[in-house]
Structure formats: structure tokens, C-alpha cells
Amino acid sequence: MAALDARLQVERAAFRLDLSLTAAPGEVVALLGPNGAGKSTALRALAGLLPLTAGHLSLDGTLLEDPASGLHTPAEERPVGVVFQDYLLFPHLSALDNVAFGLRCRGLRRTAARTEARPWLERMGLADHALARPGSLSGGQAQRVALARALAVRPRLLLLDEPLAALDARTRLDVRSQLRRHLAEFEAVAVLVTHDPLDAMVLADRLVVIEDGRQVQAGTPADIARHPRTDYIARLVGLNLYRGTADGHTVTLPDGTALSTADELTGPAFVSFPPAAVTLHRGRPDSSARNAWPLTVAGLDLHGDQVRVDLTGPLPLAADLTPAAAAELDLAPGTEVWAAVKAAQTHAYPA
Known part of the structure; x- marks a missing residue:
């Protein structure tokens, strides 16, 4: 009892x-x-x-x-x-x-x-x-x-x-x-x-x-x-989170944006991934990442020993980079970048 x-x-x-x-x-x-x-x-x-x-x-x-x-x-x-x-x-x-x-x-x-x-x-x-x-x-x-x-x-x-x-x-x-x-x-x-x-x-x-x-x-x-x-x-646990509809290894968001995931589901689903799983590039990445979007830097902030980058565009998200990586990319509010996330680093589960 x-x-x-x-x-x-x-x-x-x-x-x-x-x-x-x-x-x-x-x-x-x-x-x-x-x-x-x-x-x-x-x-x-x-x-x-x-x-x-x-x-x-x-x-x-x-x-x-x-x-x-x-x-x-x-x-x-x-x-x-x-x-x-x-x-x-x-x-x-x-x-x-x-x-x-x-x-x-x-x-x-x-x-x-x-x-x-x-x-x-x-x-x-x-x-x-x-x-x-x-x-x-x-x-x-x-x-x-x-x-x-x-x-x-x-x-x-x-x-x-x-x-x-x-x-x-x-x-x-x-x-x-x-x-x-x-x-x-x-x-x-x-x-x-x-x-x-x-x-x-x-x-x-x-x-x-x-x-x-x-x-x-x-x-x-x-x-x-x-x-x-x-x-x-x-936000509390430090994850990017999206809700959409799953069909196999793809989750489609309400605006039509599709995310490839390692998990296989059907129906309403959430997709999450940590900011550390995001890589940023000044041009379209030539990599194995199946998820890539052109985004714009909205802001930068120190987050522990990392730089937290807030990005807007087709898939608003947060990315964590080392200060050295952020400096090498010459990031500033308004900078246009490509963000990539490997499907293996996402996690999908029923909504």
C-alpha cells in the first residue's frame, strides 16, 4: 500500500x-x-x-x-x-x-x-x-x-x-x-x-x-x-527533441522535415539527440551523416567547457563544440552553416 x-x-x-x-x-x-x-x-x-x-x-x-x-x-x-x-x-x-x-x-x-x-x-x-x-x-x-x-x-x-x-x-x-x-x-x-x-x-x-x-x-x-x-x-536533460510520425527508420516532422534514425518505429514518435552529436560545417558536409540541414547561428554561449551554439532554420537545434572548433569555424550570430547528425546518434521512441 x-x-x-x-x-x-x-x-x-x-x-x-x-x-x-x-x-x-x-x-x-x-x-x-x-x-x-x-x-x-x-x-x-x-x-x-x-x-x-x-x-x-x-x-x-x-x-x-x-x-x-x-x-x-x-x-x-x-x-x-x-x-x-x-x-x-x-x-x-x-x-x-x-x-x-x-x-x-x-x-x-x-x-x-x-x-x-x-x-x-x-x-x-x-x-x-x-x-x-x-x-x-x-x-x-x-x-x-x-x-x-x-x-x-x-x-x-x-x-x-x-x-x-x-x-x-x-x-x-x-x-x-x-x-x-x-x-x-x-x-x-x-x-x-x-x-x-x-x-x-x-x-x-x-x-x-x-x-x-x-x-x-x-x-x-x-x-x-x-x-x-x-x-x-x-532542455533540462540537454537534448534536442522533436515530435513527428515514424515510418521505419524515418521520422517526418509536421513541417515535412525528415530525420533518419537508428531505431525502427511506426506511428507517432519522438526523436532526440544530444548537442554533442551535432557537427557543424561551413559548407555542405561530405560525410556519412544522413541528416544535414543548412542553418543560421542565432547565438553562442559557454556551456561548461564547451560552446553551445543555438541554430535556427529548417530544424532549430543546439550544438556543442570545443572553443577551438568554434574559433576555427569563425562562428558568430548570423553565420550560415550546415549541421549534421548521424542516424546512429539519434534515439527514436513512441510518442
Whole structure:
């Protein structure tokens, strides 16, 4: 039986969320989507901070919310822990008392709450910072205090709202690794809200991609990365993506452009390939590539140690080149080039 079983329907002035969400005990689910997709609305609804307009929310077989019957369990009465984006630590309390705060809200006296909170700080590697106040902690340390506070009340549902967004790049690497370890030890359900694909891919067992208040794709990180089904997901995982109709090893797009693929299909299909699979030439290529199009450079940008070239024309696409290759081709906005992709480097799958 699913530990979390929810149909989150929320009507707001100019927005409607309609999302079904289930999770097994010990599962980490990431809600991934662009700004305004409904991720934070879903998290607030799960926490009880935003009432459902319709649907239901059940946790470990206990119904927490059912608008049809008027049931709405208040946020403070739900077995839910939340780690907010900016952590919301109390600046006047020590790290230990911040962790103990939720326990005191559950009725424990100060001494007992501190006694129970201390092992959580030790688990986070912060035993030496028990008396420190948030202002003297690093971003990574503050994040771990917030996580310890959320876990100390032994929630059955842990909600993490962009938990790494406030960290610098170097700290983020370390804290992401630590967070993954802590989530692996968590026995209940964790729901992570993020717009960062790397956070989602590393931390989650399953991704639920939301656009415009609805699920557009769900699956394991590997499946999502290999089979994107929307332009947003394709951009996240770094692929060029097209939809058309397959007939054998050819997929024809709505405008008539044909792509040769290594995969054999019939019917509606997607075709994807990475920017690194694209080669650029100043003239028509004399190569074995069966896919070649005359395109125009629309822009260039550094993408890691590569140059990402955005191209427009019959088949708008992105190509990744080494800086040396980009310089040799003398690329600039407006430059006309030929782009080629070998069929063996494309991937076609049913739409």
C-alpha cells in the first residue's frame, strides 16, 4: 500500500493545480518543473498550509484531508516535517534549541526536547555547533540544522522546498551528497520540490514533472533523461527533441522535415539527440551523416567547457563544440552553416 496517496486539486485566482501523487515508504519523489508550474502550491497543500479545493490526501492509510466531507487536518497536527528554501531558523536560538523547537511544540519539556534533539545534531555532524546561533553557521551547516529540526519530530512525510537553492556551488556539491545519505536512511516518504535537474536526478528515486499545474511525465531519473516528452524536459536533460510520425527508420516532422534514425518505429514518435552529436560545417558536409540541414547561428554561449551554439532554420537545434572548433569555424550570430547528425546518434521512441 502507498504511504502517500493524494489527489491535489487547488483552485486559485488564475491557476489550477490538479496532481495525483503516490509514494511508497522510503521513497524520495522529486517534483520538477519551471517557475509557476505548481510545485510550491503542491508542497503547501501537502503540508496543510493551503486547503484543497477538491481531491484527497491520505498518509499511512489515515485520511488527512477530504474537501467533500469537510475534513482538513491543520498543518500543526500533521505528521509532516518541512525544510524551507531559506531554512527559517530562529536567529535567537542555538542550533540545539532550533532542533528541539518542534519537539517542544509536540509537548516535550525543554530538557527532554534538548536531550532528544542532540543525537540529531550528532547525526548531521554538528555536535560541536550545538550552542552556535544561525548567524554564525555556514549555509551548509544551517541547511543541516533545518533538516535535523524537520527529522527530529519523526515525520511520516518530509517536504523539502528547494533545499539547496541558497548554497553556493562548492557547498552545494558537499551538502547534496550529505542530503542524499540522510534521505536514504529516512524510512517514510520524502517529497522534494526543485527546478534544478541535477538535484532531482541525484536525490530522488522518482521524478514527477509538472507544467501548468499538471503532470506531464513521471518515471525514474534514468527514464526521464532518456525519454523526454516535452521541450522543457528536453532542455533540462540537454537534448534536442522533436515530435513527428515514424515510418521505419524515418521520422517526418509536421513541417515535412525528415530525420533518419537508428531505431525502427511506426506511428507517432519522438526523436532526440544530444548537442554533442551535432557537427557543424561551413559548407555542405561530405560525410556519412544522413541528416544535414543548412542553418543560421542565432547565438553562442559557454556551456561548461564547451560552446553551445543555438541554430535556427529548417530544424532549430543546439550544438556543442570545443572553443577551438568554434574559433576555427569563425562562428558568430548570423553565420550560415550546415549541421549534421548521424542516424546512429539519434534515439527514436513512441510518442
